[in-house]
Amino acid sequence: MLELKDIQYRPSTSEEPVLQGVDLLAHASQPVVIAGASGSGKTSLLEVISGLASAQQGAIYWEHKPLNQRQRRWMCGVVFQFPERHFLGLTVAQELRLGHRRLTSVEQTQALQKVGLAQIDMKQAPERLSGGQQRRLALAVQLLRKPTILLLDEPTAGLDWSVRDEVLELLSKLAREQLLIVATHEPELFVGLSSAAYRLDSGRLHKLPQ
Numbered sequence: 757m758l759e760l761k762d763i764q765y766r767p768s769t770s771e772e773p774v775l776q777g778v779d780l781l782a783h784a785s786q787p788v789v790i791a792g793a794s795g796s797g798k799t800s801l802l803e804v805i806s807g808l809a810s811a812q813q814g815a816i817y818w819e820h821k822p823l824n825q826r827q828r829r830w831m832c833g834v835v836f837q838f839p840e841r842h843f844l845g846l847t848v849a850q851e852l853r854l855g856h857r858r859l860t861s862v863e864q865t866q867a868l869q870k871v872g873l874a875q876i877d878m879k880q881a882p883e884r885l886s887g888g889q890q891r892r893l894a895l896a897v898q899l900l901r902k903p904t905i906l907l908l909d910e911p912t913a914g915l916d917w918s919v920r921d922e923v924l925e926l927l928s929k930l931a932r933e934q935l936l937i938v939a940t941h942e943p944e945l946f947v948g949l950s951s952a953a954y955r956l957d958s959g960r961l962h963k964l965p966q
């Protein structure tokens with residue numbers, strides 16, 4: 757169980773806090789969807805949860821034990837918005853090996869299997885994959901870290917409807933293995949996936965009735 761208590765976060769370059777009094781409760785295997793308009797603080801919240809940013813106030817717990825920033829970095833995998841824009845590998849295999857130099861070909865295949873990409877040619881450039889396949893590859897890269905919590909920022913942004921369905925189906929499957937937290941400005945797409953829904957308004961998080 758992940759618990760956020762009274763989180764306040766103000767980036768050093770901001771005069772105002774971008775998250776205020778944020779409380780959140782998320783149970784493993786019960787995906788959470790955080791809805792919010794552009795600028796409401798969704799990305800900032802994912803950064804704080806994953807330890808990429810440090811809150812000035814409040815505490816974060818896993819199974820009732822407080823987590824520091826370093827522990828959160830280890831526990832979390834994050835797929836940011838438009839992850840395909842940040843692929844560095846020249847091939848799919850290279851992309852998978854970027855942070856995992858000793859990755860065996862069996863492990864590579866297993867990672868791709870988890871996201872339904874077992875059939876693709878690992879020697880091809882990531883940019884040559886379809887939009888849905890690129891999102892799957894970005895997920896595979898994070899899954900290699902075996903995250904306890906997988907955070908996704910706008911996972912369906914910029915995808916057409918058929919590819920969205922493909923990604924949503926994959927997320928439902930992944931939600932069985934780790935806690936999934938999705939930030940989105942189109943929450944209606946995730947109604948079938950979410951067990952708990954929140955809305956962020958100007959840095960304040962509200963739990964929505966399910």
Ligand SMILES: Nc1ncnc2c1ncn2[C@@H]1O[C@H](COP(=O)(O)OP(=O)(O)OP(=O)(O)O)[C@@H](O)[C@H]1O
Pocket residue numbers: 767768769770774792793794795796797798799800801941
């Ligand atoms: N490092 C920073 N310095 C100053 N202001 C920031 C910083 N990071 C975020 N903000 C501000 O905090 C607010 C929330 O930003 P954030 O990116 O978290 O929102 P968001 O809901 O993810 O928006 P979007 O969907 O457009 O990405 C915005 O007003 C943004 O300008």
